Amino acid sequence: MPAKVVSVVMQKGGVGKSTITFNLGYNLSRSHRVLLLDTDGQYQLTKLAAAERTAEATLAKAYELPDSDLRDFIQPTKFREEGSGPFPRLGIVPSEWNVNDVDSAVLTWRHTRLDPQRTLDKLLKRSREVLEWYDVVLVDTPPALNNLTANSLMASDYVLLPIQMSDDFSVDNLMHPLALIGEVVKETGGRLKPLGFIQNMHDHRLLITRAVRADLERYSEETGIPILEPAIPDSTVVQQANKLKEPIAAYDHRSAPGRALSQLTQLIAREIGLDGGARGN
Numbered sequence: 001m002p003a004k005v006v007s008v009v010m011q012k013g014g015v016g017k018s019t020i021t022f023n024l025g026y027n028l029s030r031s032h033r034v035l036l037l038d039t040d041g042q043y044q045l046t047k048l049a050a051a052e053r054t055a056e057a058t059l060a061k062a063y064e065l066p067d068s069d070l071r072d073f074i075q076p077t078k079f080r081e082e083g084s085g086p087f088p089r090l091g092i093v094p095s096e097w098n099v100n101d102v103d104s105a106v107l108t109w110r111h112t113r114l115d116p117q118r119t120l121d122k123l124l125k126r127s128r129e130v131l132e133w134y135d136v137v138l139v140d141t142p143p144a145l146n147n148l149t150a151n152s153l154m155a156s157d158y159v160l161l162p163i164q165m166s167d168d169f170s171v172d173n174l175m176h177p178l179a180l181i182g183e184v185v186k187e188t189g190g191r192l193k194p195l196g197f198i199q200n201m202h203d204h205r206l207l208i209t210r211a212v213r214a215d216l217e218r219y220s221e222e223t224g225i226p227i228l229e230p231a232i233p234d235s236t237v238v239q240q241a242n243k244l245k246e247p248i249a250a251y252d253h254r255s256a257p258g259r260a261l262s263q264l265t266q267l268i269a270r271e272i273g274l275d276g277g278a279r280g281n
């Protein structure tokens with residue numbers, strides 16, 4: 001079965017997209033083969049995964065070249081190095097460029113190709129060996145609803161929507177990603193499925209967290225998109241682990257965010273049908 005493709009999308013900056021992508025990827029790679037794609041020119045995911053960055057092996061390059069195959073762009077991370085498969089068990093296609101450059105690379109594509117928003121989808125379909133070998137492809141996206149994010153959604157089976165629970169939140173902010181998702185669902189004949197909202201930086205003592213939760217519940221009811229449990233607490237453990245470029249499960253798996261991420265990983269694995277047993281290298 002080809003890899004399931006999961007995008008992490010929210011146009012608001014700093015809600016935890018890269019942190020969540022990295023930690024879900026690491027946790028899933030215990031039992032499955034995981035490929036991370038960094039589509040953000042600020043390359044936070046690339047930094048967290050401590051991947052080598054070379055100008056030649058970036059996702060932007062793979063986007064640019066009409067006959068590219070992802071197998072030439074996958075870099076190892078410093079995690080899960082064991083094994084002898086054709087690809088790293090937790091691999092990454094890094095980002096390097098300034099986000100505007102990458103986005104304009106896709107825009108340039110728009111003038112020369114039909115279907116500019118299917119660049120990633122086509123790239124993945126061309127990369128048959130990669131898609132067959134990996135169980136899941138996790139795509140981190142920039143804090144914008146630009147061509148890169150549209151490309152990620154058009155290539156995805158699922159989308160996760162992180163929400164910052166400790167910040168003033170307006171439901172209006174959700175209308176734009178949900179409108180784009182709605183368009184992509186139509187465009188892809190229902191292939192894309194929103195898996196749910198991830199409650200990040202949750203602090204139950206805060207009035208603001210409770211207010212956001214109430215808004216989110218209303219929105220979840222209206223849209224049918226579930227709120228995934230448990231919430232990931234607002235915690236210095238996350239900041240420390242990120243600073244050290246360590247997965248939270250390796251830094252402190254007993255911590256509250258460590259446990260929450262572990263439970264979320266299991267829930268998401270079940271939802272996307274990764275239950276079918278562990279995969280060796």
Ligand SMILES: Nc1ncnc2c1ncn2[C@@H]1O[C@H](COP(=O)(O)OP(=O)(O)OP(=O)(O)O)[C@@H](O)[C@H]1O
Pocket residue numbers: 012013014015016017018019020040042044141142143200201202232233234235236238239242257
């Ligand atoms: N649960 C949490 N508790 C505390 N800090 C957190 C938590 N999740 C993320 N952070 C911190 O918030 C900041 C933003 O996280 P991250 O880079 O993952 O967000 P992002 O949505 O990818 O941002 P951008 O939109 O800029 O790409 C980082 O400094 C990270 O360490």
Ligand SMILES: [Mg+2]
Pocket residue numbers: 017018019040044045140141
């Ligand atoms: Mg990010």
